[in-house]
Amino acid sequence: MKRIFMIAAFLFLNLLILSAQAQKTGSETDKKVDALIAKMTLEEKVGQMTEVTSDVVSTTTNGVHEIDPAKIKEAILKYHVGSILNVSGHAYERKHWYEVISAIQAEAGKDRLKIPVIYGIDAIHGVTYTVGSTLFPQEIAMAATFNKDIAYKAGTITAYETRASYIPWNYSPVLDLGKSPLWPRIYETFGEDPYLIKTMGASIIKGYQGNDISDKFHVAACMKHYLGYGDPVSGKDRTPAWIPDRYMREYFLPPFAEAVKAGARTLMINSGEINGVPIHASHYMLTDVLRGELHFDGIAVTDWRDIEYLHDRHHIAATQKDAVRIAVNAGVDMSMVPYEYSFYNYLIELVHEGKVPMSRINEAVHRILKVKYELGLFERPVGIPDDYPKFGSDEFKNVSLQAATEAITLLKNKNNILPLKKDMKVLVTGPTANTMRSLDGGWSYTWQGDQADVFAANKNTVLKAIRQKIGQENVSYEPGATFDSLLNVNAVVNAAKNADVIVLCLGELSYTENVGNIDDLNLPRAQTDLANELAKTGKPVILVLAEGRPRVVTEAESHSNATLMTYFNGNEGGDALANILFGDANPSGRLPVTYPRFANALVNYYRKNLENGNSDDSHGYNPLYEFGFGLSYTTFAYSNLHLSKPELTENETLTVTVDVKNTGQREGKESVLLYSSQSYASIAPDFKRLRAFDKVSLQPGETKTVTFKITAKDLAFVNDLSKTVTEPGEFKIMIGDQVQTFNYKSDLVPDRAGKL
Template sequence: MKIRITALVLGISLNALAQQAPNKAAIDAKVNKLLAGMTLEEKVGQMTQVTLDAVITTDDKKVTTEPHTISDAKLREAILKYHVGSILNTSGRPYSREEWHTFISTIQNMAAKDRLKIPVIYGIDAIHGMNYTIGGTLFPQEIALAATFNPDLAYKTGEITAYETRASYIPWNFSPVLDLGKSPLWPRIYETFGEDPFVAKTMGAAMINGYQGTNVGDRYRVAACMKHYLGYSYPLSGKDRTPAWIPDRYMREYFLPSFRDAVKAGARTVMINSAEINGVPVHSSKYLLTDVLRKELGFTGIAVTDWQDIKYLHDRHHIAATQKEAVQIAVNAGIDMSMVPYDYTFYTYLIQLVKEGAVPMSRINESVKRILTVKYELDLFEHPVGNTADYPKFGSDEFKQASLQAAREAITLLKNNNQTLPLKKGMKVLVTGPTANTMRSLNGGWSYTWQGEKNDEYAAGKNTILEAIQRKIGKDNVVYEAGSTYDALQNADDAAKAAKNCDAIVLCLGELSYTENPGNIDDLNLPQAQLQLAQDLAKTGKPIILVLAEGRPRIVTDADKLSSATVMTYLSGNEGGDALADVLFGDANPSGKLPITYPRYANALVNYYRKATENGNSDDTHGYNPLYEFGHGLSYTTFSYGGLKISKPTLTDAQALTISVNVKNTGGGEGKEAVLLYISDSYASITPDTKRLRGFSKINLKPGESRLVSFTIKASDLAFVNDQSKLVTEPGEFKIQIGDQVKTFNYTNAAFKNTSTGKL
């Protein structure tokens, strides 16, 4: 199914200012000429990436000195001695645009002194806005964007982030995360677009289009980096960077589609999975890095490692007896650039390996050609540093409003007994809980710093949930008691006493910021202190509005039982507090839907596209029974579905089906509805999923308004990967479900065209 992506129109037209896309043949000619004149050392230098800390000024203890400055001696070593092709990251804190301009200018000026004057490509993790530049616009994290079911918002996020990243003089963004968020335990699930492959590939492609536009070299665009290829998000233990066990068929069915569509969308770079699959570290897998990524998917851009991951082939995975052997394995497997990131060992070892014949020069030339091509495509040779005056919209109110819109559409109303919400603005409200008065629980990790621990410092001008509610209804109508920290009660008695004099309780539970290994947990249950606070407050008899500010679905079943309404904010960004206040008090109508299955129990972690045997039966009380299912989300208005129609009863390879349904706003307020199309294969040679999302469309309806929503389905949209790892569509009956509407149709042909290749 095709979904139209509408470009964001900025106050100044980016299209009007766009630079003309360079000619591919012209770039190839320039790259080949440059490559022919390069020494082995210069080539290997292009494949080397170091972090900013490797060239920044430090004291005797190697601590970055203030103000942060680049060391001339260290930079000379990096560029003039080792010919380093890329630098990344910050040194422990975000920078102003002025600081970034100084850093990037200094680096590129040094590159211009090297023999061939090849510019450095600088990269940054701007994963939900340009989060490493002070004053930048921070959007909801990807899991929240997925909840909007609105690809236009993913596009807008990408376009504005690209603008502000280029305004920081950086042309390469390590985003989007295309990993499938299947495991609630995994600490990076909030960086994903959720558990569904269709949502992940659709929203991911939209964000890439926003980042890159039609010309990645435009002054307002950046090179996207799809990550982390492949299967990184499903470790068996749920702990970050631990082994995964994923059969090839399963990998192709669920994990590969988002990367396939990202390649089709033109993503110019890819970052590789740090972990191992079936005992094979991905950085060593020629099958995944060359056979699948290059030959099957047709990817032509740069494959960059994650942090120190070639070294880890020796240090962690123990498949290489020496660091030198680790370099040999990774480069021969298909790695183009090593995020080393502190030293030049990769450079030294790779030169030795080429001279010894252990790594062919053809493999070096292949990688360097890819790197140089992207640098030319980004227009770095002509414009290595951007023009400050080109970015008047940086941090603008216009961009803030786009972030606010995304946060509003992400917030998901999970429960609303007796129409508890929206609250009346004249009510007196107790705001309590550990996530009520901190920006850490709205932004999460990768916000100003790696772990996001300084959110409250750098986002001090933004509103926490408490501050947003105070602004909405006045401080006199708001009482605040912390009630608990993340894992310990704190003045819970005072909170309970305060509740008795209030009309309602806004109880904010969830998590503080984290990512990667520091975010690993041993228990998915929310800490007992937070659940105890909910129990103490419930004894007051006042209605509880449970607000969940978290990066993954912690088990809150006992607290949810006590609430009159439950609202999921995810990690909704710098404007998330204001967006929540708008929703709680009726100035915005919630329209988010869960992009994940919210589990009821810590040991019952089943995705919605389960197998029939996971459903349970009359003798099994432990079947599929989530607290809230994927796609669940309420509104302050109501919608009815009717008149489901299929253009014909039988689908063939030669002709697509059109599926249409009428959606009507039957309530009293204007609202948005994400219309979700599920299709089920009744019988197949591989046990079919109970249902799979095959399309979605976000619409806005006024009271009483109706709209016909249509989807087009081809045979390939129904395909699955069989036990030969080939994509096939088998004949038989299929069931369509949209809302409460159900119909069946038949597919008559055994397979659609070209399935014999097995290519995705």
């Protein structure tokens, strides 16, 4: 009798919770979700919160991958798994993806409530795990375009091709602050500036999700990695960071806040720990800030094994079961377990023991099911193959080529040596010259991108693109060095004797996550030695840097006549570079990071005035190239910077206009960057901050007026009480070489707590 009473009480409490949720969220989708949850057992609910990797439900024999009937039956019918992710081995053909997803969803259709599985994939620069897809520049290169429209188009195409692979959930974009150049995932970010990140991030999210993610051409975006992942103290992946709350809110939080406003439906959690607290265990970050302040109502999913790591790595949970309790109560909705079902078993026990409330389970499951309904998975769990005729099309490839072209950043061009003449004899050399791995980077066909030369064999490396551009007879090639050792240097030097110019390609091989950790930011010595030997030949050297982060190249770069940064520029990166080298395209990229001169002088551009150095300090801010720097084959002049008023108040908008003229001889694109600085504030102000940008195309002699709108909110900072305030005082607006000053005044002066 007592047991019956307890069950009745449990069901009554469950109905009260669902009723309260329905009162708060009254949409038709919410009502459908609540009705479904009311039918679910605890086991079915916890299954929805469980995500396993595809290896758990697959077998691979002699290189042939397929869904294992017994394993998928166990996952779905026994454990009611709500999500599966990843790829086994390497990229699949679309046909195989159709078979995989169809088998999974067919099994889901046999479960009692027929809830579809939501499949997730890291399509971070195109559909990285589908053969023949359109691979775009990595995010760091996309940021260098300073072109919001390209980011949106890339997001739209990636969504189309992801759905064409029958997958509705994309673990992208990365919104981490790429603050530390040592960090191996910096190439996955939109750079070091919060405004650039949030603007490009919001654009690509809108491309991914469109106006309705239930249609067959869009996917659910996943903003990651919330929060503070990109600035570990050591620079190593998944290692501790020390970030004061004020800094977290000033620099790290804005991209995520903007992504929530843009409608991102899911979020992945930072694998690291901040100030000793793993984010997966932080109720403050996952509930108070994410839900209470940002009002995010989508799915919060862990990263790989990160609940398990609360015990194994972070040592804040004495047992694996306790790790599950801590994470779920902190605000985790779905666990990327990913190899077995311990999370499922532990969580059911914890609910029965009263250590995880049913309200927390219902809340998490509501979010998961709502996204599944929004994606249209209940009506269309598998797409129709013939609905995607543009997959891998020339139309899509041309957008990738445009992005790759606008990303390439010209850093030096002594005596206008570039563009080169097409009848020149060119020696191509260096470890990044003839591999797609240094164009695509990690997350390309495989996790580490180590099979890019196989899967992208029909694409042009830098060497192949140059040969195609000016003819094989005009191009000689010697590798000169691997990434960390010299090869036959004499052969390179001898080849240089017959060349008019040397294209020296240095940089990095593909990598990601902890595999990309390094102990020295300097370019490997062998590559610098190759540059030094080539400099001795007296032939002009065009230095091409294909790398995912700004490796210190000061010595090698000092010998170059021209320097170009290509980042990890995607499958069309070789052609884009050849077009720029020989004048068929005009470079317009700008650095989205500060390029350091020395390995121990790593300062972001939004530095404090103290970091500039003084008369007694010769070691102040002195990068090789500053954030936002980039040259063109034409020249631009700025004039007539005008502010609509000399004073701004809290309810007004300041209109800023500036004229930009193409003063050169060829068409070009110019990224117009607006910076502001505050002269004095209660917190030491940043030297300058990017507040707006736009990109314009100008014919020779053409002038355009570029207009920006600035409000008091755009000038705000986070004070020492973690409150966002705009303090009265003098401000500067800086665009190009133009500077204007205005005053911000407010009759409602906030106190230190941010209250008026």
